[in-house]
Amino acid sequence: MGNKITARKEDYSKWYNDIVSEAGLAESSDVRGCMVIKPYGFSIWELMKSQLDKMFKETGHENAYFPLFVPKSLFEAEEKNAEGFAKECAIVTHYRLKNDPDKKGKLIIDPDSKLEEELIVRPTSEAIIWKTYKNWIQSYRDLPILINQWANVVRWEMRTRLFLRTAEFLWQEGHTAHATKEEALNETKLINDIYAEFAEKYMAMPVVKGYKSESERFAGAEETLCIEALMQDGKALQAGTSHFLGQNFAKAFDVKFADKSGKLEYVWATSWGVSTRLMGALIMSHSDDNGLVLPPFLAPTQVILIPVIKAKESSDQIVERTNEIHSKLKDLGVRVKIDDRENISLGFKLNDSEVKGIPMRIVIGLKEIENNSADIFYRHDMSKINSSFDKIVDKIFDSIELIQDNMIKLSNERLKSNTHEVDSYDDFKNLIESQSGFVIAGWDGTKETEEAIKNETKATIRCIPENIDSKGVTCIYSGKPAAHKVIFSKSY
Amino acid sequence: MGNKITARKEDYSKWYNDIVSEAGLAESSDVRGCMVIKPYGFSIWELMKSQLDKMFKETGHENAYFPLFVPKSLFEAEEKNAEGFAKECAIVTHYRLKNDPDKKGKLIIDPDSKLEEELIVRPTSEAIIWKTYKNWIQSYRDLPILINQWANVVRWEMRTRLFLRTAEFLWQEGHTAHATKEEALNETKLINDIYAEFAEKYMAMPVVKGYKSESERFAGAEETLCIEALMQDGKALQAGTSHFLGQNFAKAFDVKFADKSGKLEYVWATSWGVSTRLMGALIMSHSDDNGLVLPPFLAPTQVILIPVIKAKESSDQIVERTNEIHSKLKDLGVRVKIDDRENISLGFKLNDSEVKGIPMRIVIGLKEIENNSADIFYRHDMSKINSSFDKIVDKIFDSIELIQDNMIKLSNERLKSNTHEVDSYDDFKNLIESQSGFVIAGWDGTKETEEAIKNETKATIRCIPENIDSKGVTCIYSGKPAAHKVIFSKSY
Numbered sequence: 001m002g003n004k005i006t007a008r009k010e011d012y013s014k015w016y017n018d019i020v021s022e023a024g025l026a027e028s029s030d031v032r033g034c035m036v037i038k039p040y041g042f043s044i045w046e047l048m049k050s051q052l053d054k055m056f057k058e059t060g061h062e063n064a065y066f067p068l069f070v071p072k073s074l075f076e077a078e079e080k081n082a083e084g085f086a087k088e089c090a091i092v093t094h095y096r097l098k099n100d101p102d103k104k105g106k107l108i109i110d111p112d113s114k115l116e117e118e119l120i121v122r123p124t125s126e127a128i129i130w131k132t133y134k135n136w137i138q139s140y141r142d143l144p145i146l147i148n149q150w151a152n153v154v155r156w157e158m159r160t161r162l163f164l165r166t167a168e169f170l171w172q173e174g175h176t177a178h179a180t181k182e183e184a185l186n187e188t189k190l191i192n193d194i195y196a197e198f199a200e201k202y203m204a205m206p207v208v209k210g211y212k213s214e215s216e217r218f219a220g221a222e223e224t225l226c227i228e229a230l231m232q233d234g235k236a237l238q239a240g241t242s243h244f245l246g247q248n249f250a251k252a253f254d255v256k257f258a259d260k261s262g263k264l265e266y267v268w269a270t271s272w273g274v275s276t277r278l279m280g281a282l283i284m285s286h287s288d289d290n291g292l293v294l295p296p297f298l299a300p301t302q303v304i305l306i307p308v309i310k311a312k313e314s315s316d317q318i319v320e321r322t323n324e325i326h327s328k329l330k331d332l333g334v335r336v337k338i339d340d341r342e343n344i345s346l347g348f349k350l351n352d353s354e355v356k357g358i359p360m361r362i363v364i365g366l367k368e369i370e371n372n373s374a375d376i377f378y379r380h381d382m383s384k385i386n387s388s389f390d391k392i393v394d395k396i397f398d399s400i401e402l403i404q405d406n407m408i409k410l411s412n413e414r415l416k417s418n419t420h421e422v423d424s425y426d427d428f429k430n431l432i433e434s435q436s437g438f439v440i441a442g443w444d445g446t447k448e449t450e451e452a453i454k455n456e457t458k459a460t461i462r463c464i465p466e467n468i469d470s471k472g473v474t475c476i477y478s479g480k481p482a483a484h485k486v487i488f489s490k491s492y
Numbered sequence: 493m494g495n496k497i498t499a500r501k502e503d504y505s506k507w508y509n510d511i512v513s514e515a516g517l518a519e520s521s522d523v524r525g526c527m528v529i530k531p532y533g534f535s536i537w538e539l540m541k542s543q544l545d546k547m548f549k550e551t552g553h554e555n556a557y558f559p560l561f562v563p564k565s566l567f568e569a570e571e572k573n574a575e576g577f578a579k580e581c582a583i584v585t586h587y588r589l590k591n592d593p594d595k596k597g598k599l600i601i602d603p604d605s606k607l608e609e610e611l612i613v614r615p616t617s618e619a620i621i622w623k624t625y626k627n628w629i630q631s632y633r634d635l636p637i638l639i640n641q642w643a644n645v646v647r648w649e650m651r652t653r654l655f656l657r658t659a660e661f662l663w664q665e666g667h668t669a670h671a672t673k674e675e676a677l678n679e680t681k682l683i684n685d686i687y688a689e690f691a692e693k694y695m696a697m698p699v700v701k702g703y704k705s706e707s708e709r710f711a712g713a714e715e716t717l718c719i720e721a722l723m724q725d726g727k728a729l730q731a732g733t734s735h736f737l738g739q740n741f742a743k744a745f746d747v748k749f750a751d752k753s754g755k756l757e758y759v760w761a762t763s764w765g766v767s768t769r770l771m772g773a774l775i776m777s778h779s780d781d782n783g784l785v786l787p788p789f790l791a792p793t794q795v796i797l798i799p800v801i802k803a804k805e806s807s808d809q810i811v812e813r814t815n816e817i818h819s820k821l822k823d824l825g826v827r828v829k830i831d832d833r834e835n836i837s838l839g840f841k842l843n844d845s846e847v848k849g850i851p852m853r854i855v856i857g858l859k860e861i862e863n864n865s866a867d868i869f870y871r872h873d874m875s876k877i878n879s880s881f882d883k884i885v886d887k888i889f890d891s892i893e894l895i896q897d898n899m900i901k902l903s904n905e906r907l908k909s910n911t912h913e914v915d916s917y918d919d920f921k922n923l924i925e926s927q928s929g930f931v932i933a934g935w936d937g938t939k940e941t942e943e944a945i946k947n948e949t950k951a952t953i954r955c956i957p958e959n960i961d962s963k964g965v966t967c968i969y970s971g972k973p974a975a976h977k978v979i980f981s982k983s984y
Contacts, residue, residue: 027624030624031559031562031620036558036624037556039555042555046555062534067521068660075589076597079597082589082599087588087589091589093583093585093586093601094585095648096579096583097583099578105568107564107574107578119523121560132528152644168561
């Protein structure tokens, strides 16, 4: 067969692109930095979306939809936020085209359609949403507001990579409003915990939870919580962020509420998001040189059945057996498909299912009918077990959780074996240079140290993990007492 | 109590706006022509979306995602399509803001960030999608492509109304590619039938299916099929369209495939869509002067339980009974909620459930506990039936289909009694002027007649219905032999 996927060792970055392309997940478009998410890639995203949506709703959040455009005057209202996004905004300036008088069949901008005020294509929606919340909030009875939106956003990136960094991407952005600081802080943490649970349980991708250093915070936030995952090349990937926005947006848009005593107070805010970047994280967490590897919980097809018909005599039996397994699995809620495409070789089908990362594959031909058993092929570790046909449906069904658990275990081990603690800057530099991974070290808490380490090693503070004691620890760089033990890594 | 909804007779248009506002469905935003879809409105849209998505997938369609932006050179490639949308396009010309040197804290467009080629915010995605399909299609084996996308689009409308006509709206757009004309025509029809089934079965909104006259066709289409619904004020509303695009886009983007004999042929195309406009149709189909009326299949909350606790003695019994009904209904898959908000009067809660169109309401207080029975209040006809507590769960469950059927029946009757056939222009004008509705009449098939009738009466040809014989019929306007019997109406 020979698939077209570059080996990781040879060129990790090319390997990633090959997986995205060969598995049919996404491709670049004619629009600079914007991707086309192909049906197979999108069906994985739909599964992610549906699980996250369920988790948000179970914790009291509702979906809504706010405008794509942000008038410039709203955009610039919260200064830090505006400053953070100003350099990467798509800006709408006109609303009409007209025929080009010089070139038949061509169009030009109609200069008479210039907008009085420019519209920014949302890079994030705090501004437009807080302008709206102003009208919704008068008293403590109107709080909390717990709203999420699934939407597209645009950030003009100069260097893009499919899923990981694109000019337009799909995401969810939660925007909540609270009466107290404590409640908003709890919300920020609740969501970061949901993100971590989703990553670990569904993506089979363990993460470290923590908060960002000031310089890595979201523009306009007072605190940013995050989940950080470790990719196979030893680089970290920020997979989700949850921001405590303090009263910054409430002040920028003058959003006050009357508390129980009638006193007017500014409202407390959070915002939080995960995006199609998670697709990149999922791909890089598990895939191998044969193609995509998907955890069964997020696999659009969990099981593929391939009937192999060589002679007419056995055809009925094979088809019957295949259909029987298919319908029993379907009844159990398993996402199962039959690959009975004609004029396509078995070799091609086997390779196709591997490249696409379908967790289980069962080939059913004459031999299997005669033996009354078939092999269940497990994509994640390329192993096989044989099962009699009378037990195969149960075996497949049980395997869904077993594979998922196994993948979680493997990922946890990888994370553990690639996380190191150091107490000297030499050890730190060696580790970062040789293999990166997560490197835990003392940091004195200053921007200067953070900056110097970044410049010298390209490693950044990924997060300040929750619940790590830093007593008696010194900063690897300055030798001063450490303010925190933090996680450094090279990153995406 | 007294709700704030204007009576239909008094001012139909204000009635509509009041429903949208009082039921908490949507509101205007700070962005010209763009709406905020509020959580309750969005939850109805989510139910619509999920049902339609299921129907598309059951007929072999997959979802994908294509870029928000269309480079101008692609946009203008299919000339008729470009011409149709050129006058209502949001156009991105720059990608960066910078600090205004004259005004601290303000931003201006960075003139150095001017794009070499302008980007159109998609008003529809044929252009960007067919540019993509070009790379996906080489042979007949690559066909058909059956793709749908759920997305936001922008059409710069001057006069906007919430849901019915907004500059940005949410929709689904299907884009399919086929090897033969026949297959593409069948797809166009299949989808129009799905739209009709969805409207009738789920929205309880009967529609007339048919095709558009040439002047009402989608820009770039060779045939447009549509479903047309009749609103309570006698005006028609186009609720969905399905276009046979011929080979127009294949030719514009040079998309050819090799057929089985190896001969290169242009690919045949369809596109089809329904949008958040359906929300407007749903609202106007059933609602009354008390507020929104929702068919149970699309009601986010199908049943509301209101416990009324006046004395401590009975409190436990009331709460217990309410919880019991709630949990039994939940187990049956009914969307049920308890309104146990404190410090809110019963009157307010009753009114709230009516304004929001919750199909069934059960109040449970001391009297109900003593009688061992409660009233089930039906929102759609404001009637009540009494049920003993041991039968109430079954009664409520069965009522879901009964209400849905009843609403379909009522809507069908309304459609029937507001559809008239005429054979003279005088009768036609009288009907259109007095009550509009659907008016069936002979049309000679010319643009001139269509135009003249529109100018004189404001009525347009809504569609040329399938399967109506026009033999021996004459045109009401010209007196010439009719090419078709068509449906005229004033419309949204």
